Amino acid sequence: MALNLILWVSTLAAWAQDYSFPTSAADHGHFYPTAYKDQGGTTDWNCGGITYSGHDGSDFGGGSWSGMDEGRDIVAAADGTVLATNDGEYDRCDTGTCDGGGGWGNYVSLQHADGKVTYYAHLKAWSVLVSAGQFVSCGTKMGEMGSSGYSTGPHVHFEVRVGGTASDPFDGPCSGPPTYWVDQGVYDGLPGLSCEDVPACTPVANLACGQTYSTANNGAGSSGSHSYYGCTEFTYSGPEIAFSFATNLNETATIRVRGNTADVDLFVLGSTACDSSNTIGCSVNPDASEEAVSFSAGANTTYTVVVDGWEGAASNFSLSAECAGVWPGTEPVEESPPPESPAPEETLDTGPFEPVTEVPVDPEDDEGGSPGKLGDPATGCSCRAGGGPGGGLIGAALFLFWRSRRARTKKVQAPESDGR
Numbered sequence: 001m002a003l004n005l006i007l008w009v010s011t012l013a014a015w016a017q018d019y020s021f022p023t024s025a026a027d028h029g030h031f032y033p034t035a036y037k038d039q040g041g042t043t044d045w046n047c048g049g050i051t052y053s054g055h056d057g058s059d060f061g062g063g064s065w066s067g068m069d070e071g072r073d074i075v076a077a078a079d080g081t082v083l084a085t086n087d088g089e090y091d092r093c094d095t096g097t098c099d100g101g102g103g104w105g106n107y108v109s110l111q112h113a114d115g116k117v118t119y120y121a122h123l124k125a126w127s128v129l130v131s132a133g134q135f136v137s138c139g140t141k142m143g144e145m146g147s148s149g150y151s152t153g154p155h156v157h158f159e160v161r162v163g164g165t166a167s168d169p170f171d172g173p174c175s176g177p178p179t180y181w182v183d184q185g186v187y188d189g190l191p192g193l194s195c196e197d198v199p200a201c202t203p204v205a206n207l208a209c210g211q212t213y214s215t216a217n218n219g220a221g222s223s224g225s226h227s228y229y230g231c232t233e234f235t236y237s238g239p240e241i242a243f244s245f246a247t248n249l250n251e252t253a254t255i256r257v258r259g260n261t262a263d264v265d266l267f268v269l270g271s272t273a274c275d276s277s278n279t280i281g282c283s284v285n286p287d288a289s290e291e292a293v294s295f296s297a298g299a300n301t302t303y304t305v306v307v308d309g310w311e312g313a314a315s316n317f318s319l320s321a322e323c324a325g326v327w328p329g330t331e332p333v334e335e336s337p338p339p340e341s342p343a344p345e346e347t348l349d350t351g352p353f354e355p356v357t358e359v360p361v362d363p364e365d366d367e368g369g370s371p372g373k374l375g376d377p378a379t380g381c382s383c384r385a386g387g388g389p390g391g392g393l394i395g396a397a398l399f400l401f402w403r404s405r406r407a408r409t410k411k412v413q414a415p416e417s418d419g420r
């Protein structure tokens with residue numbers, strides 16, 4: 001796998017998801033930073049001291065206990081799929097040592113399309129409105145600010161992890177670029193409320209029943225933006241190429257890729273949006289030369305088919321659709337023949353679209369992007385207080401669950417248990 005990774009790193013720049021400040025417009029004015037991520041030596045991203053030793057997230061207060069009692073919305077900072085939640089923990093902790101959620105108390109974690117994971121911690125008890133596996137849009141309320149877990153007062157702990165490692169969302173002289181905020185705002189101020197859309201995954205061609213295309217997932221029309229398609233527990237960070245598929249019949253359709261020489265995977269999405277909200281099926285065998293997805297296609301419905309490389313894998317392949325219908329709107333027109341004239345020969349138009357020309361795989365390097373597998377949820381923080389919990393049992397259990405479901409041989413990032 002390592003060799004493959006070196007040889008087949010994408011030429012396409014990786015798209016990175018940016019965030020909106022995780023509250024509603026109504027509550028935005030109530031928040032203020034209380035502790036940024038520690039960049040070492042109790043130094044924050046701007047080389048100031050608004051942090052404490054070892055703090056991995058960004059803390060924002062919202063008016064102390066009265067603010068908490070009024071209710072302060074905590075919302076998704078970007079579109080994503082809920083990885084894990086915890087709720088029901090005591091939420092008026094003022095000692096920094098209350099149990100629950102591995103120190104995070106009541107929390108939500110979100111998987112984003114680019115592989116990054118965000119965490120929203122110390123929420124109010126029984127305020128969590130989302131559940132694992134749910135797709136949420138940027139700005140969707142997920143809970144309310146509280147003081148559960150290792151907290152000394154009401155605030156939200158917002159943390160970003162890249163490949164399981166905490167990463168500062170702020171860019172400044174003591175924190176390397178990039179910023180993860182759409183609008184970072186000024187030091188000691190607040191990031192703005194601007195959501196960033198996941199880039200569209202534009203189909204390069206229409207795939208009709210009986211057609212085959214030969215191309216590559218880093219060929220013409222491919223995209224470096226990638227998505228967590230929701231079919232499996234892993235994110236995909238490689239180049240991808242998308243097709244539209246439709247048939248005029250209600251029938252079982254099988255979409256197949258053949259001739260794979262690297263680890264590309266196949267997804268069928270129930271919309272043209274090409275985001276992680278509507279995956280119908282996937283085939284994600286490791287290093288397989290062939291992948292296939294069969295599904296019940298509805299007549300005259302347009303689906304999106306994505307061929308995506310695992311961690312930068314790129315490969316030539318042949319993509320085909322096995323089914324009986326024709327592309328909607330291209331059915332032959334039946335005309336009543338004049339009396340005694342011979343019946344016209346039946347013609348079948350397989351669609352107006354040119355097959356994609358074969359494009360060789362380009363093995364040139366670029367930065368490739370992070371692997372972006374799931375981070376473990378619960379290695380809590382000790383917001384405004386020292387000490388931290390051990391690595392989360394919840395995270396370990398989820399990890400084992402994911403891993404057992406996937407049951408593949410690919411390198412899997414072990415949950416980090418850094419004791420914070």
Ligand SMILES: [Zn+2]
Nearest residue numbers: 059157381383
């Ligand atoms: Zn914190």
